[in-house]
C-alpha cells in the first residue's frame with residue numbers, strides 16, 4: 289500500500305485516502321498553440337521505470353492537490369511537496385540523487 | 398416554518414461501545430485565511446473554544462472548532478445559534494475574502510462512546526489510531542468504509558464522527574457493526 293504524507297495537512301494518507309491525478313509539472317498548451325503542441329499536452333505522458341513525479345489529491349482529507357516524487361519500480365517515496373511550484377524543490381532532488389545518482393526526468397536531473 | 402429534524406432522529410445502538418446519533422448540530426464551514434487575527438478572534442467569540450492547530454479540534458462544552466484544511470475551519474455551535482454566529486462572522490470579516498456557510502442540515506454527527514471506541518474507529522478508517530499517535534483533541538478527515546467522514550476524539554472513550562446526511566444511515570450502521578463486533582485488544 290502506497291502511503292504519502294500530505295504536505296498541506298501533515299497526515300500520512302494511504303492510497304485509499306488519495307486520488308492519483310497523473311503526471312506532474314505539465315506545461316499547458318491551449319489557444320494559439322500548434323496542433324502538435326496541443327496533441328502532446330493532451331496525450332503524451334512519461335512512463336518511466338524508476339524516478340517519477342506525480343500529482344495527487346488528498347481527496348478524502350483536506351482536499352488539496354500536491355506533488356509526489358517516487359520510484360515506479362520499487363514504490364519508494366522520495367518525498368512530497370506543495371502544488372505551487374513549476375519544478376521539484378532542491379531538497380527533493382537531493383534526496384533522489386542520493387539514492388538514484390544518475391536520474392533524469394523530463395528537463396529535471 | 399418546518400421543523401428541523403436530524404438525519405437519524407437520535408438513533409441509538411447501545412452496547413459496550415454505544416453508537417448514538419448526536420441529533421441537531423449547528424455546523425458552519427468557514428473558509429478564509431486562518432492566520433488572520435480577526436478570523437481567529439471571531440471563531441473564539443462564537444464558540445468559546447481556542448483556535449486549533451493543524452490536525453486538531455478544540456472544544457468548549459458542546460461547541461468546537463476543527464481544523465479541516467489550511468483554509469477551512471469547521472465551527473460547531475448549537476443548531477439554533479447558527480444564524481447569529483454567521484452574522485457575527487460576517488460582521489467581523491466584512492471586506493475580506495472569506496466564506497461562511499451553514500451546513501448543519503447537510504451533515505450528521507454520530508457519537509461513539511465506550512471503552513474500545515478507539516478500536517471501532519480503527520476497524521473502519523485508514524488512520525493510525527494508536528494511543529501514542531491519536532489523542533483526545535486530535536482531528537482527522539478521512540473515510541469510514543466507503544464514505545467520506547471526519548472525526549475527533551473528545552476524550553479517551555469518546556469519538557465524534559461527522560458525515561454527509563445522505564450517508565448517515567450507512568455510517569451509523571457501519572459504526573454499530575464495528576461496536577457489535579467487540580474489542581480487538583490490539584491497542
Ligand SMILES: [Zn+2]
Pocket residue numbers: 294295296297298299346349350351352
Ligand atoms: Zn491533506
